[in-house]
Amino acid sequence: MKKNNLIPKITIISFLTMLFSCHDISNEKEKLITEKQDLPKVAILGMLHFTSKNNTVSQKFTEVKTKKRQAEIKNLIESLKVFNPNKIAVERPYRSEEELNTKYRSYLDGTYELTEEETDQIAFRLARELNHQRLYLAYSPVQYAFDSTVAFAKRNGQSKLIDSIIENATELAEEYDKIALNGTIQDAVYYLNTEGAIAKNHLGYILLSQIGDKQNKIGAETVGDWYKSNIKIFENIRQLADSNTERVLVLYGQGHLKILNQLIEDSPELELVDINEYLK
Structure with a gap:
C-alpha cells in the first residue's frame, strides 16, 4: 500500500x-x-553572384539588365528598404573600400554605369535610396586547398564524394535557375536565404571534410580553412556593428551563410535578423 x-x-x-x-x-x-x-542588428542577403562563375557549380541565370529584371531588382530594393540599414557591406568585386567608394561616388555623380554585379545592382542602388554617403567592405580572402583535396579524392578512390558534392551544388543552382526563370529575382533570392537552401549549400563542405585517410585528413584541413576564412569575414562584420543603433545589411555569397549566420546568432554583441522576413 x-x-x-x-x-x-x-x-x-x-x-x-x-x-x-x-x-x-x-x-x-x-x-x-x-x-x-538592444543590440546592433545584422542581416545577410545571401547571393549566387549575378556574374561570377568562380564556383564549383554556377547558376545559368545571370539576366539582370532587361527591362523586366530591372523592375524586379527595383522591387527587391524596395523590400530591403523596409529593413532600413544604416550601413551596407559587400563582398565583391571591389577589393578595397577606397575602390568601392570611388565607384559609388561616381554612381552618385551620374558618371558611372552600373555593371551586372549585385554590388552595383543592389547595394549601390539601395544605398542611394537611403541617402548613404559610403559603403563598406566585409570581404576577407578565402584560402583553402579545394583543388588539391579533389585531386587526393580522385587518386584515392573517393571520387564518389566529389560526385556527390557536384550533384548537390547542381541541384541548388538548378532550383535557383528554375525559380528565377519562372518567377522573379526576389523569388530566387528568397529561396537562397531559406534554411533548406542554406543547409544544402553547407552540405557540400560536410562532404568535402570526409575526404582523406588516417594519415592525411586533407578534407578536414580544407574545410577548417574555410571556417577560418568565414570567422575573419564575421569579424569584419562585427567591427561594423559598433553601436547598438546600427542596422547592418551584408551582401555575401550564399555558401557563407550557414557559418556567418551561426556566428552572428551566437555572438552576445549582435542580433541576427532573418532577411527573408523582408522578402516575403
Whole structure:
C-alpha cells in the first residue's frame, strides 16, 4: 500500500520539477531576446553572384539588365528598404573600400554605369535610396586547398564524394535557375536565404571534410580553412556593428551563410535578423 501511494507523489514532484525547469528555460529565453533587442542588428542577403562563375557549380541565370529584371531588382530594393540599414557591406568585386567608394561616388555623380554585379545592382542602388554617403567592405580572402583535396579524392578512390558534392551544388543552382526563370529575382533570392537552401549549400563542405585517410585528413584541413576564412569575414562584420543603433545589411555569397549566420546568432554583441522576413 505504501509503495502504491508513493507513485502519484513522485509523479507530482517530477511534474512540478519539470514545470519549474521549463519555466526557468522560458525565462532565460525571454531574457536573451530582450537583451538582443538592444543590440546592433545584422542581416545577410545571401547571393549566387549575378556574374561570377568562380564556383564549383554556377547558376545559368545571370539576366539582370532587361527591362523586366530591372523592375524586379527595383522591387527587391524596395523590400530591403523596409529593413532600413544604416550601413551596407559587400563582398565583391571591389577589393578595397577606397575602390568601392570611388565607384559609388561616381554612381552618385551620374558618371558611372552600373555593371551586372549585385554590388552595383543592389547595394549601390539601395544605398542611394537611403541617402548613404559610403559603403563598406566585409570581404576577407578565402584560402583553402579545394583543388588539391579533389585531386587526393580522385587518386584515392573517393571520387564518389566529389560526385556527390557536384550533384548537390547542381541541384541548388538548378532550383535557383528554375525559380528565377519562372518567377522573379526576389523569388530566387528568397529561396537562397531559406534554411533548406542554406543547409544544402553547407552540405557540400560536410562532404568535402570526409575526404582523406588516417594519415592525411586533407578534407578536414580544407574545410577548417574555410571556417577560418568565414570567422575573419564575421569579424569584419562585427567591427561594423559598433553601436547598438546600427542596422547592418551584408551582401555575401550564399555558401557563407550557414557559418556567418551561426556566428552572428551566437555572438552576445549582435542580433541576427532573418532577411527573408523582408522578402516575403
